Amino acid sequence: MGLSDLAAGLEVTESQQERGVATVDTTDADLAERLAPFGEKLPCAPGEAATVLERYAEGASVGVAAHTAGVAPVTAAKTLHLLGESVSPLGPTGRDIVRDWIAGSLSRSEALELTRVGQTEFALATYVETHDPIEEACAAVEGVLAADRLTDESPLADATGDATDLL
Numbered sequence: 001m002g003l004s005d006l007a008a009g010l011e012v013t014e015s016q017q018e019r020g021v022a023t024v025d026t027t028d029a030d031l032a033e034r035l036a037p038f039g040e041k042l043p044c045a046p047g048e049a050a051t052v053l054e055r056y057a058e059g060a061s062v063g064v065a066a067h068t069a070g071v072a073p074v075t076a077a078k079t080l081h082l083l084g085e086s087v088s089p090l091g092p093t094g095r096d097i098v099r100d101w102i103a104g105s106l107s108r109s110e111a112l113e114l115t116r117v118g119q120t121e122f123a124l125a126t127y128v129e130t131h132d133p134i135e136e137a138c139a140a141v142e143g144v145l146a147a148d149r150l151t152d153e154s155p156l157a158d159a160t161g162d163a164t165d166l167l
Helices: 003-007 031-038 046-057 062-069 073-082 092-103 108-115 119-130 135-140
Strands: none
Touching: 031 046, 031 135, 046 062, 046 073, 062 073, 073 119, 092 108, 092 119, 108 119
């Protein structure tokens, strides 16, 4: 089969019909503007949430990001959780213990003893287990947390290629 056989029956048109899903491009909006519709669901103002997210994405700790934004570290952690970041202070077993406490299978003192964390960490773990991330907000900030994760200082930096490697 030759190229002429493959091209048989093809037509050239002057216009093309767009048959896709309508999308909204919010890349021109800054992070605070993208978070504004979720202001009532976030534990801090959209501007503060944007600052927390930006600083955390740059590699700052939750505490430093919180200090920069002028919010409490627990508030920053709650914000990051609602925006899709994993910030639970507990591992899988600890999260199971918190779920058991929420279900009423354990007393609070038993759960605290079994998790071996302080009151603040336990409260944050409880918040994480009882509040799901806001899917629309996660979509609005998609890529912010993933950006610049593999820097030159990263142990995986030499294992990842550059976009121009394939050209």
